[in-house]
Amino acid sequence: MNDVILAAENLTKEFKGFVAVDGVNLRVRRGQIHALIGPNGAGKTTCFNLLTKFLSPTRGTITYGGKDITAMSSADIARLGLVRSFQISAVFPHLTALENVRIALQRRRGDSFDFWRSQKILSRFDEEALSLLAEVGLSEFANTSASELSYGRKRALEIATTLALNPEMLLLDEPMAGMAQADVERITALIQRISANRTILMVEHNLSVVATLSNTITVLARGKVLAEGDYATVSQDPRVVEAYIGAGHG
Amino acid sequence: MTALTETNGATMVVERGNGSMPRYQIAIFLALLALSLAAPFFLYPVFLMKVMCFALFACALNLLLGFGGLLSFGHAAFFGSAAYVSAHAAKVWGLTPEVAIILGTLAAVVLGFVIGLLAIRRQGIYFAMVTLAFAQMVYFAALQAPFTGGEDGIQNVPRGDLFGAISMSSDLSLYFVVLVITFGGLLAIYRIIHSPFGQVLKAIRENEPRAISLGYRVNSYKLAVFILSAGFAGLAGATKAIVFQLASLTDVYWSMSGEVVLMVLLGGMGTVFGPLVGAAVIVTMQNYLASFGAWVTIIQGCIFVVSVMLFREGIVGVIAKLIRRPL
Numbered sequence: 001m002n003d004v005i006l007a008a009e010n011l012t013k014e015f016k017g018f019v020a021v022d023g024v025n026l027r028v029r030r031g032q033i034h035a036l037i038g039p040n041g042a043g044k045t046t047c048f049n050l051l052t053k054f055l056s057p058t059r060g061t062i063t064y065g066g067k068d069i070t071a072m073s074s075a076d077i078a079r080l081g082l083v084r085s086f087q088i089s090a091v092f093p094h095l096t097a098l099e100n101v102r103i104a105l106q107r108r109r110g111d112s113f114d115f116w117r118s119q120k121i122l123s124r125f126d127e128e129a130l131s132l133l134a135e136v137g138l139s140e141f142a143n144t145s146a147s148e149l150s151y152g153r154k155r156a157l158e159i160a161t162t163l164a165l166n167p168e169m170l171l172l173d174e175p176m177a178g179m180a181q182a183d184v185e186r187i188t189a190l191i192q193r194i195s196a197n198r199t200i201l202m203v204e205h206n207l208s209v210v211a212t213l214s215n216t217i218t219v220l221a222r223g224k225v226l227a228e229g230d231y232a233t234v235s236q237d238p239r240v241v242e243a244y245i246g247a248g249h250g
Numbered sequence: 251m252t253a254l255t256e257t258n259g260a261t262m263v264v265e266r267g268n269g270s271m272p273r274y275q276i277a278i279f280l281a282l283l284a285l286s287l288a289a290p291f292f293l294y295p296v297f298l299m300k301v302m303c304f305a306l307f308a309c310a311l312n313l314l315l316g317f318g319g320l321l322s323f324g325h326a327a328f329f330g331s332a333a334y335v336s337a338h339a340a341k342v343w344g345l346t347p348e349v350a351i352i353l354g355t356l357a358a359v360v361l362g363f364v365i366g367l368l369a370i371r372r373q374g375i376y377f378a379m380v381t382l383a384f385a386q387m388v389y390f391a392a393l394q395a396p397f398t399g400g401e402d403g404i405q406n407v408p409r410g411d412l413f414g415a416i417s418m419s420s421d422l423s424l425y426f427v428v429l430v431i432t433f434g435g436l437l438a439i440y441r442i443i444h445s446p447f448g449q450v451l452k453a454i455r456e457n458e459p460r461a462i463s464l465g466y467r468v469n470s471y472k473l474a475v476f477i478l479s480a481g482f483a484g485l486a487g488a489t490k491a492i493v494f495q496l497a498s499l500t501d502v503y504w505s506m507s508g509e510v511v512l513m514v515l516l517g518g519m520g521t522v523f524g525p526l527v528g529a530a531v532i533v534t535m536q537n538y539l540a541s542f543g544a545w546v547t548i549i550q551g552c553i554f555v556v557s558v559m560l561f562r563e564g565i566v567g568v569i570a571k572l573i574r575r576p577l
Contacts, residue, residue, distance in 0.1 A: 078464060090459065090460040092456035093457075094452070095452060095453065103449065104464050107464060112450045113447055114445060114446055115445045116445065117445050118270070118445065
């Protein structure tokens, strides 16, 4: 169980004199749900962007499954099985729910540069796409365009799309942001279910969700790791309490 | 099997099918074909050929703009350089028209590769500016290079004999060749839009970061669609040079790039038939309002303003919305 799947060493990102992420060391162990929490502006999302190379780190190294991915492109990292979601729901609005999932399934063909072929050949992914939609409770919306779905359903669609890649590790950026309570419960259960044979790293503000789901929590504040441990340990840590409630931030 | 969706205030009709061409679209294609077959017996064939060349040009740009989400403001570079190459090949090298057109198209493909490679590194307005800058370089080259004829362009390009056998000197016989090229081009573009590649393209247009996070190397797709679009623009330009027996600076000038953007927007960006309508409207206006001289530009400008203010989805986009079917 001590097998580290994703590790960041001395991860640093500077934006013109402002240090957003400052020497973060992070170790995510295989099979865990690892949460990254911290007050606003702590550098959580920047950290996420660095890990998936949507931003390039100023310093530091990232290894995934023992492989140095610091210099790789975002798309190539995704191809290794490390797939991220986004804070704002990331769907393809003018495609149907089915097509959204199919875009991910289509990745199995490798690159799709065959512009001379009819997209009819993609219908062989339909069945699997439908079963993924069923898994997140969107069966009846298969032919609805993504932009017409409610916010919670868009998030569910996003998860179905991500799962279609069958990633080894998921990075979820605030999966519950802006969600109604009923949706929160549904997605929590969904994350629990999909975590069965995967590793998940998530940024989340909803502490009850974090408490329910995660095995390990890393608390970030002002770009640095403040504390790490399980929920009980972290929530008792006076520095964490101070960062969240006390003076000194904002 | 369709619906309206709303994003950022603009509406768009979403397609829901398995990818085969819906029956009503086949009907529209056939109707267009029938009209085009009959038209030269009622209207001036050269005018119709001009409409077809620009329709193909507009469809080429629409492939990039409407489906790739990339606004090129330099497509005249491909249209014009293909026109020059095809005119030169037909006139100086004495090649048959189909070979000249193929060479012109290839030139546009090569140019598309070079410009595309550099332009896709930037996004949005910067992408548009980079393409414009390159197009202006091509314009300058056309003005200065010895073989382009400078201000005069390449005139009196022979139409030659198709396959070295069928004389193209009559407008009518050339008309049917242009018809085949145009419809071939349109169907090819239709297929590209409705291919696995087209599907990825739409995903990139809709949400680029998400497409990346799914493992798509988006720049390769953008480059591919840029080259394809440049190629079809080149096909249109090369054909136009044979039809009018002329390649001139107008073909590579920035206003040509602007005009084709106007055609696409007026007709309906991201629709299959919009660019055809846009091209027909603009070319017809230019032809029949020619007596107004410089006023044509002003009338065009007004139409553009009205279309942006009142029907942003373009003529065909609005109709598609009304009948709730993608066109």
